[in-house]
Amino acid sequence: MAKVGEIQYLQNLARExxxxxxxxxxxxxxxxxxxxxxxxxxGAVLALLPAPPARVLDLGCGTGWTSxxxxxxxxxxxxxxxxxxxxxxALERRDREEQINLHFLTADxxxxxxxxxxxxxxxxxxxxxxxxxxxxxxxxYRALKPGGVCVASEPGFLHSRSAVAQEAVRKYDVTxxxxxxPKILHLARRIGFRDFQVFPHAARLHREVFxxxxxxxxxxxxxxxxxxxxxxxxxxxxxxxxxxxRMTMCTELGCWASGITVLVK
Numbered sequence: 104m105a106k107v108g109e110i111q112y113l114q115n116l117a118r119e120x121x122x123x124x125x126x127x128x129x130x131x132x133x134x135x136x137x138x139x140x141x142x143x144x145x146g147a148v149l150a151l152l153p154a155p156p157a158r159v160l161d162l163g164c165g166t167g168w169t170s171x172x173x174x175x176x177x178x179x180x181x182x183x184x185x186x187x188x189x190x191x192x193a194l195e196r197r198d199r200e201e202q203i204n205l206h207f208l209t210a211d212x213x214x215x216x217x218x219x220x221x222x223x224x225x226x227x228x229x230x231x232x233x234x235x236x237x238x239x240x241x242x243x244y245r246a247l248k249p250g251g252v253c254v255a256s257e258p259g260f261l262h263s264r265s266a267v268a269q270e271a272v273r274k275y276d277v278t279x280x281x282x283x284x285p286k287i288l289h290l291a292r293r294i295g296f297r298d299f300q301v302f303p304h305a306a307r308l309h310r311e312v313f314x315x316x317x318x319x320x321x322x323x324x325x326x327x328x329x330x331x332x333x334x335x336x337x338x339x340x341x342x343x344x345x346x347x348x349r350m351t352m353c354t355e356l357g358c359w360a361s362g363i364t365v366l367v368k
Contacts, residue, residue: 106211106234108276110186113166115275129192131168139313140306144256144363145172147305148227151254151365152178156204157222160246162212162239163229167193167205173225174205182207183215213238217246226255231262231282237290244294247368253296256304257282259361284359291366298367301359 108115116124127134132141148169152159155177161170164182166189174180174197182205184190190209197205213235224243233239243253260283262268268279284301291299 106185109232109278112275112277113186113188113192119274125192128189129166129196131166137306140309143309144304144306145169145227147302147363148225148254148256149173149176151252151302151363152225153222153252158220160217160221160224160243162215162224162226162243163232164193164207164227165189165229167196167207169225169227170205170207171196171200171202174202175200178204178223180205181217181221183210183212185209185211212242215242215246217242219245219248221246222248222251224251224253226253226257228256228258230255230257230287231280232278233280234278236280236282236286237294240287240290241294244296244368249368251368253291253366253368255282255287255364255366257287257361257364259283259359261360284362284364287364287366291364296366296368300365302363302365304362307361 113125113128116128132138132145135141149172152173156179159173159178159180161173161180161182164170164184165186167182167184170180170182170193182190182193184193184207187209190207193207197207212229213233224246226239226243230236230239240253247253258281260281263279263281271277272279288299288301
């Protein structure tokens with residue numbers, strides 16, 4: 104069953120790849136090659152949360168790196184994950200950091216009892232792992248105080264078709280779904296969320312705009328090359344940001360392909 108695969112995911116990775124897999128999971132985001140994009144995205148999510156010391160529920164927190172960022176920003180945070188070994192590593196990391204405003208709980212976020220006690224709920228790349236995403240969003244709704252916000256940073260339409268996602272399902276029996284904003288909004292309206300906003304993925308913008316330049320200069324025609332470089336420096340980042348916005352917002356369906364969804368109770 105998929106939930107068993109989620110519970111045993113880190114163990115299965117360790118059996119296949121050894122301690123390196125565990126160190127990578129525990130060291131995120133800094134252990135990951137996509138660290139700059141992760142940092143951009145967590146910064147965007149932080150900007151969308153209520154001001155500290157708001158109470159934040161981090162659902163599907165894994166080894167707790169997102170929860171730790173929220174706590175270091177001054178929030179009172181509870182991280183939840185279905186896998187006991189993920190939570191064990193999260194607790195160890197919290198204790199090393201001496202972060203007293205951070206708590207962790209081993210639980211299924213599709214069946215969580217936390218009635219109207221939080222100012223914000225976060226799904227950071229985790230809702231698309233739910234067997235029943237509607238149940239997970241209902242739990243988020245119940246956990247929020249009136250006026251509280253649910254922030255979901257999730258992959259878009261094509262995620263479940265990607266080679267990486269399909270391999271994870273095949274090898275580890277985990278859940279990998281497409282989770283674009285229109286799908287989340289459809290479920291949220293039925294559950295009772297009263298308002299919403301959708302924002303571009305900061306990680307996508309980061310990858311498109313902040314690329315490492317590979318510039319070479321040769322003596323012939325150097326002045327022309329410098330002029331072209333100046334034009335690229337002036338227009339390149341803006342055009343890259345525009346392209347990323349279009350990739351995120353405009354699809355053949357005329358709706359958001361992916362993004363950060365904010366729901367208000």
